[in-house]
Amino acid sequence: MTITLEAKNLSRQFGPNFAVKDVSFNLERGEVLGFLGPNGAGKSTTMRMLTGNLAPSEGVVKIGPYDILEEPKQAKSLIGYLPEVRPLYKELTVDEFLTIAARFHNVGSKNLKQAVDSAKDRCGLMHMSKRLIENLSNGYQQRVGIAQAIIHSPEIVILDEPTVGLDPIQIREIRKLIKEIGKNHSVILSTHILPEVEMVCDRVQIINQGSLVFHGSIDELKQQRIGNKLQVGLSKAPTLKELSSIDFINKVEKIENNLYRFHFKKIVDAEKLAALCFKNKWGLYHIAPDVTSLEDIFAQLTMLGN
Amino acid sequence: MIFNIVRKELKSIFASPMGWIILALLMFGFGTQYLSGMDNYFQVMSGAIRPAERVGVTIFVGGQIYGNAAFLMSFAIPILTMKLISEERRGMTLPFLFSAPMSITEIVIGKFLGLLIFLGILVVYIFLMLSTMNIWADIDFGYLLANSFGLILLISSFVALGTFFSSLTSQPIISAVLSFIALIALMMAGRYYASAPDHWFNHISLLKHYQSFSKGIIDSADIVYFLLFTLTFLLLTIRRLDSDRLRG
Secondary structure, three states, X not given: OXXXXXXXXXXXXXXXXXXXXXXXXXXXXXXXXXXXXXXXXXXXXXXXHHOOOOOOOEEXXXXXXXXXXXXXXXXXXXXXXXXXXXXXXXXXXXXXXXXXXXXXXXXXXXXXXXXXXXXXHXXXXXXXXXXXXXXXXXXXXXXXXXXXXXXXXXXEEEEEOOOOOOOHXXXXXXXXXXXXXXXXXXXXXXXOOHHHHHHHOOEEEEEEOOEEEEEEEHHHXXXXXXXXXXXXXEOOOOOHHHHHOOOOEEEEEEEXXXXXXXXXXXXXXXXXXXXXXXXXXXXEEEEEEOOOOHHHHHHHHHHHXX | OHHHHXXXXXXXXXXXXXXXXXXXXXXXXXXHHHHHHHHHHHHHHHHOOOHHHOOOHHHHHHHXXXXXXXXXXXXXXXXXXXXXOXXXXXXXXXXXXXXXXXXXXXXXXXXXXXXXXXXXXXXHHHHHHHHHHHHOOOOOHHHHHHHHHHHHHHHHHHHHHHHHHHHHOOOHHHHHHHHHHHHHHHHHHHHHOOOOOOOHHHHOOHHHHHHHHHOOOOOHHHHHXXXXXXXXXXXHHHHHHHHHHHHO
């Protein structure tokens, strides 16, 4: 695997406060990297530094072989960027705007029409060509934003919270589009929605208060999230003590009425537990993986970090 | 690369009614002056008996139009320059430019040239309008060319100053008002020390340097003044935008 983007010890100070502190990571060719964090964690600041919109206080960003500060033009030509607030000239039509975007990214005049058409095609904008951007719906405006980021088929596409403010159907479509883009480009995607990362990304990093607190594949994150516990509903449950004394169970907690959290000793074995419930007639009515919320993961991870 | 920015600027000026309206209003203004100037010429000249009072029609009509152009431009240009950077700042579209493989210098110069070309249409129009007098009179083309050249230099100084104020704020109206005040102050600078013509204050007056062109004189000192003025404000704009990237 070749590394297309490399961030080394990236820090950014605003006055005395660190917005981003000592963040390092790599992006490999053809992978979708999720950048996850609560609001104000430093996601956007990091992305602005990666794209040369903000100078880092310390650290290095390398896009392919180019340093973004030393050779900004070469580095920037390898990136497509959609900021948090989409930069659209609303008085122009979709075609006009995309043509300008293509020219800015050095697409030659011979390939101009083809580049605009293929970007429109991929983002489902073909029937919107002559419409003013101003008159498009929120979801379509977002598509125009994504189209301008992929118009020059950059190696790296950086999308800052691409699904914020969209309705559920639009979100689904945009996610599909991002997956599609991920087939041909490396993608960095920031979001504060955990399931989004699980759906779209190959790898994830979690940032909290400016520092990376987790860095790994999606499966590792799922492992963290689901862990070795199950949520079980028993209508005729015995006492907690009795439940806790099952040999393959480490600990049982009561969540609410009749709803329990079973911590397994080793791996989760739902079948074995269900069989036991049937045998003792505990009235099993619900069994599900116990999903930790993002907040809990942050809490866990930040505590681990400390 | 600069050319692409120029193209984009021209496109967005003409995509909104603003550009067309300003163009139409200014042309209407110049056209009216041209007509009334011609009218007055015959009235005034028929009353002028002594030879010293007699001037050619080029200077009579042209002088009026070029003189007023400076004032009309000081109203129009702040309205146009406020779009250049202020409006991009407010619409959060600057990252679109900064993420493209272009330097800030190219962006600023491209924006400056884009607006200069737009206003150049007016300069060409005025020149063509005055040239039509050649149908019935023998007019002084040298005078017209010197004035056109001076007007272009004056406009480029106005645009550079407006661009700088535009880069300071994300409120387009504030940037327009600030550059309007600055332009008027610089044009009027000569009036404050009218009794002492060699006071340094007179030398920074934009209008004073423009006036020699309107006599048909092309003085290298005036050219240098306008070029330095333009360059200074463009450099300040570049620095301002660069500090956005550094300070965030």
